[in-house]
Amino acid sequence: MEIENRKVHTIIASEQYLVRLGVKTLLNVIGLESEVHEADSYDELECILKDVPQTNFLILCEDIMQKQKMECFEGVKKSTCMCRTILIGKQQSERCMFDYFISQTSSRKSVVEKLQQFFYDPMTDDSQDEDSRGLSDREIDVLKAVALGCSNKEIADQLFISINTVITHRKNITSKLGIKTISGLTVYALMNNIIKPEEAM
Amino acid sequence: MIAFTRHSKMAEIILKDYQLLPVINRFGIKLGFGNKTVNEICEEKKVNVPFFLEILNSYHNSDYFPDKHFSDFNAEVMVEYLTNTHTYYLKSKVPHIELFIKKMEEEAQEENCRNISLLKTFFEEYKVDVEHHFKEEERSVFPYVLDLERALSTNNCSQELINKIKNDPIEVYERNHESLEVKLADLKNLIIRFLPPLHCEDDCEHLLTELFELECDIEDHTRMEEKVLIPKVKMLEKKVLEYYGN
Structure with a gap:
């Protein structure tokens, strides 16, 4: 639960100012609240990774990587194993060590979708185990608030977490229960005594 | 095939x-x-x-589906068909589902009574959504489609229609066309995963079968509206604007 209060750190690495600016703008579009660090060279990236070892997300444009650096980077990536990575480039190579990939020629819509997956989707490895388990205590808190008709913002304020965390919880709840609509979730909450009938709207 | x-x-x-x-x-x-x-x-x-x-x-x-032959029909034939389909859902499918929920409610053991009445309320809400969705289409979309076709066949087009094409084209409806299947899927999930076992398994089985069928049918229906009706209307809108020189 402490994790939720911790700040999210994202690094955007590209030689091109316009690329960094573009990515930052899109992060706003998807409503990400994160500390953003920018690197305009590979060396700068290494420095930031050293300074901010708890980095959660790394968005990297391939212009910053010369061929020989690819190998150095493999080492860097291993040292920050908690961090999720996405590559922006021309073509996805077969032995790509990045978790996600955005093509330079993608449309706005598909870039936004990719970024949303990148930031909000549970990683495939652990999601299956997650699914078969019941809701966590925190997810039950969020579900309760959803069933009572609270908005994401209200839930974030009540539980002292960021809106992104609320969204992540909601996604996980939906994938565990298979229920998408608010009224469906409310029925579930009532059936399981998570809320009382007189509380429901 | x-x-x-x-x-x-x-x-x-x-x-x-x-x-x-x-x-x-x-x-x-x-x-x-x-x-x-x-x-x-x-x-x-x-x-x-x-x-x-x-x-x-x-x-x-x-x-x-979809097939290019669709462009050969009058929009009128299609609107009539879609309206009949709406009636079929509301007059035949929905009452069937309500009947099975009612049967389950009557036969449920005490501890499950409350659960089934929750599902009943959920489905009632869904019914209201569906009725509203269909009514809107019948009130505003279908007459518009017929007006467009009439304007082309009678060489007579009102300024009102031209304004509508410009300000409130079918694209607006397309963007707001909601999915009617999501709530049905939720209802199925609630029954399959979370409803404690019932003694009236037969009724529950029938109910689920009805829900699966309705979901499939509505999917086909939506596909028809989105893949056939909307492209057809876009074409008509374009033609009307071309003919009446605006």
């Missing part, structure tokens, strides 16, 4: 795919076909044969 043609025997079509029964019903075609072909039956009932065949084939085989 072989497509049905105008020479196919009606009885054989239904023997092959009984799920087409409600579909032919919407065209006013009743059982007792004897050995008549699609052509003969459609002539009797004054049904547009190519349109009827496209609908049968697209319901029978989802890969068959």
